[in-house]
Amino acid sequence: MNRTVRLYALVEELRAVAPRPLTVAALAARFEVSTRTVQRDLQALMETGVPVRTTTGRGGGWSIDREMTLPPIHFTADEASALAVALAAADAGAPYAGAARTAAQKIAASMTGPASAAAQRLAARIVAQPAPADSTVRAAVERALTTDTVLRLSYTDAAGRGSERTVEPAGLLTAEGRWYLIAWCRTRRAGRGFRLDRITAAAATTEPAQPHDLTELLRGSAASDAERPTALAPLAPRPGQPRPSPR
Structure with a gap:
């Protein structure tokens, strides 16, 4: 072994x-x-x-x-390859990129046989050019989102104007290769989107943030038609297959 x-x-x-x-x-x-x-x-x-x-x-x-922890998960060769592609191509500047890398390592360690070999061959053929990213800012944003706490940040807008903000994070938006923090801005008393690469400093706090609906904050903005990913939706049972009973 x-x-x-x-x-x-x-x-x-x-x-x-x-x-x-x-x-x-x-x-x-x-x-x-x-x-x-x-x-x-x-x-x-x-x-x-x-x-x-x-x-x-x-x-x-x-x-x-x-x-x-998770119980054993058996991937097909196609599923294993799809995971390898998604994780290998993850932008180093994207939120939770560090967690994606460790997840890739754990998935690779848990797979054996043809699925593992196919995934490793495909991952070896993918290269990604990392975008510049402030890991301190990214870590603070990740922490605030995970713990539902208030975030203090320094932000520079498209015109080069800097400002200090206190925000209550609602979620993340990805569009055209860029990541945005969607939050309720206490300074502007409105929903705002903050491009992650324009956040020059960020500090997570221990103050609980009020819950805000991501869809409502996006309503009326250029991203109002943004769609939620369906990858984590529960798998529908095949015809004739009983639905799992609640535990």
């Missing part, structure tokens, strides 16, 4: 018994490797963001948070 496959199998082994922990010795025996190898693998999982943790003392060991 190579290391990539073993890392994936380690996660599934921990998921199968969660929240009960497993000792390093038990995992080493399960995969027929040394305890030192298991320790290195578990440390590598932690460093890539997999929610594994260790507890000491009697009854301790390694465990994983089931709510923060």
Whole structure:
């Protein structure tokens, strides 16, 4: 068993018994490797963001948070290739670009067989020219959106005029290769769009933001006809296939 496959199998082994922990010795025996190898693998999982943790003392060991992980997902070769294309071509200056890169690594590590080989071959044939981006600004915007908190920013408009704004983020808009933060601007007391590459400084706060409907903020603007992506819509059952029951 190579290391990539073993890392994936380690996660599934921990998921199968969660929240009960497993000792390093038990995992080493399960995969027929040394305890030192298991320790290195578990440390590598932690460093890539997999929610594994260790507890000491009697009854301790390694465990994983089931709510923060996914069960096995089996991709077809076409689906794996589509993911490889989307993630490999992600603009380094786009929001959540860092998360996209780690997601690509996790997907690659979890796939085996023809789907994995097809995805890796295709990803190797895609190159992207990164756009200049302020990672500090992007991180602050990401944090404010994820935590629904107020954001303070310095902004330069198309005419070169600078201003300080306090905004309540509602969402993101992508248009013609550019990204915009759509937010309620407390300074202007109206919905506004802020081009990310024109935000010269941004600071997330801990103040909760009021909820704002993204569609309403876009109404009457040049982006009023913007469409939401359908990629995350629930998959419709095939004819004759029962709908999943709610849990």
